[in-house]
Amino acid sequence: MQNFVFKNPTEIIFGRGSIKNISSRVPADATVLFLYGGGSIKKNGVYQQVFSALGGRTIVEFGGIEANPHYETCLEALKLVKEKKVDFILAVGGGSVVDAGKFIGAAARFGGSDPWEILTSCGSVVKSALPLGVVLTLPATGSESNGNSVVSRDATKEKLFFGSEYSFPVFSVLDPEVTFSLPSRQVRNGIVDAYVHVMEQYMTFPAAAPLQDRFAESILQTLIDVGPVTLAKLDDYDSRASFMWSATLALNNLISCGVPQDWSTHMIGHELTAFYGLAHAETLAIVMPEVWKFKLAFKKAKLEQYGHRIWKVKSATGAITKTETFFQSLGMPTHLKDYKIDADEAAEKVRARFAERGVHLGEHGDIGPNEAAAILRMCA
Ligand code: NZQ
Numbered sequence: 001m002q003n004f005v006f007k008n009p010t011e012i013i014f015g016r017g018s019i020k021n022i023s024s025r026v027p028a029d030a031t032v033l034f035l036y037g038g039g040s041i042k043k044n045g046v047y048q049q050v051f052s053a054l055g056g057r058t059i060v061e062f063g064g065i066e067a068n069p070h071y072e073t074c075l076e077a078l079k080l081v082k083e084k085k086v087d088f089i090l091a092v093g094g095g096s097v098v099d100a101g102k103f104i105g106a107a108a109r110f111g112g113s114d115p116w117e118i119l120t121s122c123g124s125v126v127k128s129a130l131p132l133g134v135v136l137t138l139p140a141t142g143s144e145s146n147g148n149s150v151v152s153r154d155a156t157k158e159k160l161f162f163g164s165e166y167s168f169p170v171f172s173v174l175d176p177e178v179t180f181s182l183p184s185r186q187v188r189n190g191i192v193d194a195y196v197h198v199m200e201q202y203m204t205f206p207a208a209a210p211l212q213d214r215f216a217e218s219i220l221q222t223l224i225d226v227g228p229v230t231l232a233k234l235d236d237y238d239s240r241a242s243f244m245w246s247a248t249l250a251l252n253n254l255i256s257c258g259v260p261q262d263w264s265t266h267m268i269g270h271e272l273t274a275f276y277g278l279a280h281a282e283t284l285a286i287v288m289p290e291v292w293k294f295k296l297a298f299k300k301a302k303l304e305q306y307g308h309r310i311w312k313v314k315s316a317t318g319a320i321t322k323t324e325t326f327f328q329s330l331g332m333p334t335h336l337k338d339y340k341i342d343a344d345e346a347a348e349k350v351r352a353r354f355a356e357r358g359v360h361l362g363e364h365g366d367i368g369p370n371e372a373a374a375i376l377r378m379c380a
């Protein structure tokens with residue numbers, strides 16, 4: 001096992017009726033930015049619950065954060081934060097709203113002249129951020145319990161991420177019941193996103209970390225067990241609660257301790273969202289199986305372990321097939337042609353962009369622009 005530092009300062013408040021607990025977590029004298037998305041919280045009662053829990057605090061409301069939050073919209077919210085002297089951000093929504101809250105919070109304390117630098121530096125320029133609380137309405141990203149954020153610049157079709165120890169939420173409320181209003185497509189996306197998060201931290205090479213492997217496999221197994229149940233019955237509390245907790249644990253710094261990580265699927269996938277507008281998880285289901293095939297020789301040992309322990313198959317290729325079949329069984333397409341995207345065109349666009357940025361991905365840092373393009377051609 002490699003050396004590691006484990007740090008996760010986020011308090012998780014989990015379960016039915018837990019939104020009321022924010023009243024004891026948000027400072028009584030705070031000026032709160034109440035940040036949300038396109039309006040789903042107004043239809044499912046979450047907006048009202050949050051308003052009541054905030055009581056007499058000064059509230060500055062900002063709605064309209066898009067899925068794959070736009071940099072441009074975050075800057076509008078930032079202006080309001082400065083004008084109204086906001087000192088606490090409460091993000092209420094899915095990963096996009098939470099990520100926007102992290103970016104706005106870091107930008108509010110940023111000393112430089114151009115907040116885009118927060119993203120181009122991957123967060124290294126972040127030295128402080130406004131405190132952030134979260135009410136999560138969509139299990140998927142793990143953003144409720146990590147320091148990462150992904151923001152898209154609409155004007156240039158760029159989607160960049162940053163990570164900072166200052167950007168962990170101070171608390172996150174996870175009430176599975178408020179996710180019952182999710183359409184099945186979002187639930188499907190969430191299951192696949194969480195599954196792929198585990199894989200980015202697992203599907204590399206053996207690293208003498210048996211406990212990490214077992215943690216990872218237990219999250220995968222749970223997603224395989226409860227995923228189809230929570231999709232078939234969108235208001236079943238027990239399966240939704242297990243799915244929600246799995247998604248948090250999939251990306252909260254726990255299973256990455258002491259092990260190599262890949263993340264090439266995510267980085268290539270972000271480009272597909274930026275260029276073609278696919279939902280985040282839709283890109284992952286296309287790219288990950290082909291990354292595995294492309295890197296079969298390097299990932300063989302872990303693919304065989306995963307195949308044997310999870311799917312009871314012997315070969316690495318059998319494990320890949322089982323994974324694709326699982327995604328498809330959730331109703332998730334796994335090829336570019338399913339979205340009428342030309343693989344050669346996508347490959348060339350991503351190759352050019354990665355070349356410009358000097359990108360090298362994967363646990364060995366050997367997936368450069370040409371390799372990413374080759375993987376995308378395999379995604380046809
Ligand atoms: O905007 P509203 O009206 O709230 O609707 C949202 C949105 O349209 C809707 N929704 C959310 N909760 C709902 C609901 N609809 C009905 N009932 C509810 N309870 O769902 C739609 C999608 O929401 P979004 O927040 O975009 O989804 P998700 O949580 O999947 O977040 C995706 C974003 O997170 C980034 C992705 O790249 C993408 O930008 N990621 C963030 C990560 C992180 N911070 O650690 C890691 C991930 O790998 C990922 O990259």
Ligand code: ZN
Nearest residue numbers: 141193197266
């Ligand atoms: Zn993801």
